[in-house]
Amino acid sequence: MESTFNLNKFLKAMQKRKALIIFVTLAFVVFSAVASYTLIKPVYKATTQILINQNTAINQDFTSLDIDTNLQLIGTYNVIIKSPAILTTVIEKLQLDETVQSLTDRITVNNIESSQVVTLSVEDSSMKGAVLVANTTAQVFQEEIQRMMKVDNVSILAAAETTANPNPIRPDPIFNMVIGAIVGLAFGVGITLILEQLNTTVRSEEDIEEMAGLQILGVVSQVDSNLKMEKPLNLTTRLEKDHYADSEQDKKVNAAKIGGSY
């Protein structure tokens, strides 16, 4: 029925349901705030930096080829860090109650901008745990690589440290609340649009003129029930007299009753 989108009508509808939209938006913001601060368990992140350097003792001359080799090596090492060989040892050492798979998910390995530095990040529900796992993994990796590759080319550049007042990386309450506000706003607008579409009643003069092609003779506003009578009707006394005077005639007219009643 209503095929064209009317921006003016849309804005009017939004204006009318302002309260609803604001309420829904606030509800979403409050919900995400509550969820962020109480429901979602915080996640902390600790990072160690590992330096990988091939051939340190053997060859003093650095060529670009060496660096390339190193980079390829780093690719290999990235895989090795997250391999069961390392992680099983970490789990055993720390007596963690989890599988290699779940630990792998918590560890991310990156090398910074084609450098030979690899960052090892671990997420954990406590800062202490994250630091411990990160450092242990780095250590185990350093030890294991010697055994596996027969070279000692891994050094720990910066061990993870527990800061005095660690901030969890997740959840980010402000971010969540912004997302909540956006989702809430979209939701409120959506509800408004649906309500507008569902309401098939006549609500404005335009409705009549557009749809039925009828002209408006006028509108009558709702009569205020508190309106004080300016002019008393004062009909009753006279009317009652008329009414009783009429009743004689009525009897005559109605002598024969009209049909049946139902």
Add this chain to the structure above:
Amino acid sequence: MRTANKTKRLMPRKLVARTNPHSIAAEQYRTIRTNINFSTPDLHSRVILFTSAAKEEGKSTTAANMAIVFAETGKKVLLIDADMRRPTLYRTFQLGNNTGLSNLLLRKGSLKQSVKVSGIANLDLLMSGQIPPNPAELLEADALDELIAEMRETYDYILFDSPPILSVTDSKILANRCDGTVLVVNTGKSEKISVEKARDSLATAKALILGVVLNNYPMNKENYYYHNYNE
């Protein structure tokens, strides 16, 4: 069922054009009066039907108030309750419903006898009369045409209040005999689709639709000026 007490309280609100002649609503009825006069310029006396798509959209209230504002102009007005199924006019004016339209259509009694004084200058009332078993058939008889012709001799405005057009056929018959029909629409309650259906049934009855009165229209800035003007 309404108690007599409740009716009494409702009445002043219903006849707002009489009880509060300076109210916004009364002024709005006068605007409608002007527009009706403009849309039927050539007629000496005007026979106007008030109907709506569904029940309880404000036909009777609109008709009664329109009758009052028409009477204000000094013209003779007759307001007829043609809803012989659920009559309301006798309640609005707190009168009896012993004689009225149904009797006249059965050719019982004369128009003069049956008409009641409203207590408002220039305004006479004709109740629906006893509830007949066959209102539609009564209206279809020639008696209606003769009655309207007789009314035209005395009155300048003859206003019919009728049943909802989508429920019963009475209003279609009446619309066909009247000079013009006013469709009352309850803002926010009447379905668009039923307004369209009402328009189409009036078209099949070959009725002239004068236009729509939007009843219960929410107050907004646009009609504030009515208020300020009188204060």
